[in-house]
Amino acid sequence: EPEVTQTPSHQVTQMGQEVILRCVPISNHLYFYWYRQILGQKVEFLVSFYNNEISEKSEIFDDQFSVERPDGSNFTLKIRSTKLEDSAMYFCASSRGPAYGYTFGSGTRLTVV
Amino acid sequence: AQKITQTQPGMFVQEKEAVTLDCTYDTSDQSYGLFWYKQPSSGEMIFLIYQGSYDEQNATEGRYSLNFQKARKSANLVISASQLGDSAMYFCAMRGLTGGGNKLTFGTGTQLKVEL
Numbered sequence: 187e188p189e190v191t192q193t194p195s196h197q198v199t200q201m202g203q204e205v206i207l208r209c210v211p212i213s214n215h216l217y218f219y220w221y222r223q224i225l226g227q228k229v230e231f232l233v234s235f236y237n238n239e240i241s242e243k244s245e246i247f248d249d250q251f252s253v254e255r256p257d258g259s260n261f262t263l264k265i266r267s268t269k270l271e272d273s274a275m276y277f278c279a280s281s282r283g284p285a286y287g288y289t290f291g292s293g294t295r296l297t298v299v
Numbered sequence: 300a301q302k303i304t305q306t307q308p309g310m311f312v313q314e315k316e317a318v319t320l321d322c323t324y325d326t327s328d329q330s331y332g333l334f335w336y337k338q339p340s341s342g343e344m345i346f347l348i349y350q351g352s353y354d355e356q357n358a359t360e361g362r363y364s365l366n367f368q369k370a371r372k373s374a375n376l377v378i379s380a381s382q383l384g385d386s387a388m389y390f391c392a393m394r395g396l397t398g399g400g401n402k403l404t405f406g407t408g409t410q411l412k413v414e415l
Contacts (some may be wrong), residue, residue, distance in 0.1 A: 217401060229344070229390060231402040241333065242402055249400060275342055279403075284396050290344035 188212040192278050192291035199268055199298055207263040207294045208272065209278030218261045219279040219288070220253065229277065235261065268298045301326045301402030303391050303406035310411050312381045319366070320376040320409045328352075333374040334403065335365065335379060338388040347389075350398075370400040382411045 189208040199205050211218050220232040231255055233243045239254065250266045261280075265272055278291040302325040312318035324333065337348040350365045358365040366375040373394075379383055388410050390398045392403045 228407045229405040234401050287349050292343040
């Protein structure tokens with residue numbers, strides 16, 4: 187069964203450093219998403235991406251965040267200058283379209299120290 | 300705007316019994332989709348079941364069924380014949396299909412513990 191692949195599974199970074207979280211969505215999917223889950227809390231939407239541009243973003247997705255689909259297969263989330271409160275599980279997801287389900291990756295656990 | 304409410308932070312069920320996890324929602328969209336995801340302790344999000352707002356029949360997937368009551372705006376998950384491996388966090392989520400954007404809005408989750 188096709189799956190969404192996320193790397194790395196765990197990342198520890200120092201406050202103020204830049205991190206790039208990587209995702210390979212399912213190949214025939216057109217919509218891509220990033221979500222965040224702070225430990226013990228609910229899953230929060232960050233951003234959706236369609237047709238090579240951001241289609242929607244949340245208040246959390248401020249100027250320190252950016253997304254890119256550099257080569258037609260990877261979908262990345264960059265956090266420019268990490269803060270302690272960015273520590274969370276980050277999930278990538280993809281979908282064929284609005285009437286279809288999402289497939290989530292297994293997540294990247296980011297720890298900012 | 301969409302809102303999902305899960306009022307049960309934790310639930311216990313005995314192995315082989317059925318359990319219902321509650322979910323209510325609020326939306327101004329006429330057309331929407333409702334989802335349930337399972338999150339085991341390893342952290343991944345596993346899709347369980349989907350119900351479209353215009354589907355006349357309740358969705359079923361193996362031991363999972365969704366008790367959809369549109370007038371009450373509820374979408375409860377029923378797990379039949381619980382197994383130890385069902386112990387996990389369960390999230391209800393929804394997505395608007397008309398003008399509500401594409402994002403999923405999640406509830407706060409219910410931690411289910413299956414006991415012998």
